[in-house]
Amino acid sequence: MKDIILKAENISKQYRLGQVGTGTLSHDLNRWWYKIRGKENPYLKIGDTNDRSTKGTSDYVWALQDINFEVERGEVLGIIGKNGAGKSTLLKILSKVTAPTTGSIKSRGRIASLLEVGTGFNGEMTGRENIFLNGAILGMTKKEIASKLDEIIEFSGCERYIDTPVKRYSSGMTVRLAFAVAAFLEPEILVVDEVLAVGDAEFQKKAIGKMQDISRGEGRTVLFVSHNMAAVKSLCTRGIVMEFGKIIFEGSIDDSINYYSEIFSKTFKEDPIHKDYANKIEFRFSNFEVNDKLIHSGATLFLGQKIKLKLQFLIKDNLDDLSIAFDVINKSGELVSHLTNEDDGFYIYKLVKGDFLNIEIETAELLFIPGFYCINLWVGIAQRQALYDIKNFFSFSLEQSNYSKRTKALPQHAKMYLHSNWKIPDIAKND
Amino acid sequence: MNPTPQSKEWLFEITPKNKFLSLNFKEIWQYRDLLMLFVKRDIITVYKQTVLGPLWYLIQPLFTSITFTIIFNNVAGIKTGTIPPFLFNLGSIMVWNYFTACLTGTSDTFKSNASIFGKVYFPRIITPLSIVISNLLKFGIQFGIFIAFYIFYYVRGFNLSLNVSVLFFPVLIAFMGILGLGLGMVISSMVTKYRDLNNLVGFGVQLLMYISAVMYPMELIKQKLPNLGWIVEYNPLAYVIETSRYMLLNIGDISFLGLTYAMVVTLVIFFSGLLVFNRTEKSFIDTV
Numbered sequence: 001m002k003d004i005i006l007k008a009e010n011i012s013k014q015y016r017l018g019q020v021g022t023g024t025l026s027h028d029l030n031r032w033w034y035k036i037r038g039k040e041n042p043y044l045k046i047g048d049t050n051d052r053s054t055k056g057t058s059d060y061v062w063a064l065q066d067i068n069f070e071v072e073r074g075e076v077l078g079i080i081g082k083n084g085a086g087k088s089t090l091l092k093i094l095s096k097v098t099a100p101t102t103g104s105i106k107s108r109g110r111i112a113s114l115l116e117v118g119t120g121f122n123g124e125m126t127g128r129e130n131i132f133l134n135g136a137i138l139g140m141t142k143k144e145i146a147s148k149l150d151e152i153i154e155f156s157g158c159e160r161y162i163d164t165p166v167k168r169y170s171s172g173m174t175v176r177l178a179f180a181v182a183a184f185l186e187p188e189i190l191v192v193d194e195v196l197a198v199g200d201a202e203f204q205k206k207a208i209g210k211m212q213d214i215s216r217g218e219g220r221t222v223l224f225v226s227h228n229m230a231a232v233k234s235l236c237t238r239g240i241v242m243e244f245g246k247i248i249f250e251g252s253i254d255d256s257i258n259y260y261s262e263i264f265s266k267t268f269k270e271d272p273i274h275k276d277y278a279n280k281i282e283f284r285f286s287n288f289e290v291n292d293k294l295i296h297s298g299a300t301l302f303l304g305q306k307i308k309l310k311l312q313f314l315i316k317d318n319l320d321d322l323s324i325a326f327d328v329i330n331k332s333g334e335l336v337s338h339l340t341n342e343d344d345g346f347y348i349y350k351l352v353k354g355d356f357l358n359i360e361i362e363t364a365e366l367l368f369i370p371g372f373y374c375i376n377l378w379v380g381i382a383q384r385q386a387l388y389d390i391k392n393f394f395s396f397s398l399e400q401s402n403y404s405k406r407t408k409a410l411p412q413h414a415k416m417y418l419h420s421n422w423k424i425p426d427i428a429k430n431d
Numbered sequence: 432m433n434p435t436p437q438s439k440e441w442l443f444e445i446t447p448k449n450k451f452l453s454l455n456f457k458e459i460w461q462y463r464d465l466l467m468l469f470v471k472r473d474i475i476t477v478y479k480q481t482v483l484g485p486l487w488y489l490i491q492p493l494f495t496s497i498t499f500t501i502i503f504n505n506v507a508g509i510k511t512g513t514i515p516p517f518l519f520n521l522g523s524i525m526v527w528n529y530f531t532a533c534l535t536g537t538s539d540t541f542k543s544n545a546s547i548f549g550k551v552y553f554p555r556i557i558t559p560l561s562i563v564i565s566n567l568l569k570f571g572i573q574f575g576i577f578i579a580f581y582i583f584y585y586v587r588g589f590n591l592s593l594n595v596s597v598l599f600f601p602v603l604i605a606f607m608g609i610l611g612l613g614l615g616m617v618i619s620s621m622v623t624k625y626r627d628l629n630n631l632v633g634f635g636v637q638l639l640m641y642i643s644a645v646m647y648p649m650e651l652i653k654q655k656l657p658n659l660g661w662i663v664e665y666n667p668l669a670y671v672i673e674t675s676r677y678m679l680l681n682i683g684d685i686s687f688l689g690l691t692y693a694m695v696v697t698l699v700i701f702f703s704g705l706l707v708f709n710r711t712e713k714s715f716i717d718t719v
Binding site for chain 2: 140141
């Protein structure tokens, strides 16, 4: 028999776009006018799905639409999705920070939320005082905090500063102290947003370890939102994938991550934006190869593999000094690498109208941290005049391989793995 | 899914709107430690890194009383009977201050705590409650200095007397706090959408003081401004201030009709405050 501890039924959340203020009063009055006549709120009917990129037809959007799910006791549920998919809104509703527009959430346990570390920290107060204040804000009683005070202080590693005002702390110390308080929360259900994305690597490791203890060792029910797939994978037992305010997939955490990676690469593939500025060159084809085998956009590559790329252009006008550039973008939208022909000392001069231009490019070993990447292509004249600017030209997902001897997952907050040689040098002997 | 016997008992439910008036006392009780920690924070952060510390709570009413005494009593010639004008002013200002501190403190509850409210849930009413309580402590300190001056003047031979009504002074102060809290809750709820009110509170409180019989006895306004005296008479605060002087200094009249009127207004404001606060707290974060 299932032991359901949390149940969300038809949760929807509507937000008003634009300036709140202009027309607020008139909308309020209108709503009230409908209400006294016993009619439904007129603004509930309108509203678009929350797709940021397209212009909607009304000022209201649905950040969440008809969300239904159940969580069993002891389950660690990962909620994944792109930015703007509605994950944080869902967490806000679960933690009672804001109310849903429709629907309800039923719970059989106390919910504590960790949407941020250090909520309510007061710089004037000492570390010790802040532990009590922050703990109480998170829902602990004074007694509970007092009984765990020593552990909290020890976990934070701020013992020496504990009676110093927090405003004198370094930002790292503040985060440590704040997380330490949160780590000793003992609710039946814990709701955690991307709080692990703060602090240095050592601290993150400690924080994730603590999260694992909480969820595994103590059998707590946890709802966890993160962009860090390695953390999600190691912590969660089940997953929900969200897009545009809806749940589009629900299943085991591995299936969820795979599903997410598919929609991620799918959105990359959709409609490369061709911007033809001049009718000077025609892009004929591109082939991506790994180990002499053709690969397609969205393919899975492994750490240490090299990509070979063949491009063909038809020259439609005499050209000189052609530039080709690739941007490699990670899933957070950060530029992780920028490749150009000039940087590698390769110049493309004096192209004659009617010729075909064939170019082969081979990269060095791919050493990016495993994850999703997309490549943008830019073709232009002398690095200035753009002829082609193709976003999402190619995408791939990179996985860890034995190229790195590390048995655990490479740290996700790192950007790249640097292959290095290690040795103990022979000590020069004195003759 | 088969409904198991247990699945009927949900601990709580999150729904779009609160019930008409649902004050969850049990929940507030669970968060009593937070309430006290907020009070502690309000009190200690004010004088951290200051030299005079809690003395600052005394400096403001003392200097205001001195100024009032010079301007209203010495220059404008307002008579306070046998009571030293300074003591008259100090007593009134102390009570008035408690009201304004409660009102201005609670009136921007949602706005000034948006960063906390946006990240974590606790019964929102804890915040305005903590303001009322920490101001009560400040009021206690100010009351101490009032007693000191009372004794000082008494020893100096001024004709000061008490009557039995002084025993009800705490009740009066409680009502003042409730009125400030109620009004503050109404305003704080509306400020989340209409920021205009914020501007109103600042000078509104100042203007309100002049019609609340703070620096003059109520009797005086009726004599001097018979046409406008009704403004003061319709102001429930004036009755509270006037009564406080009756209790502490045994001057003026106690108007039971006026006092009843003040109490009714207070309760109406307080419950409407609770009502709108309750309605606002669930989704204000979307508009603030």
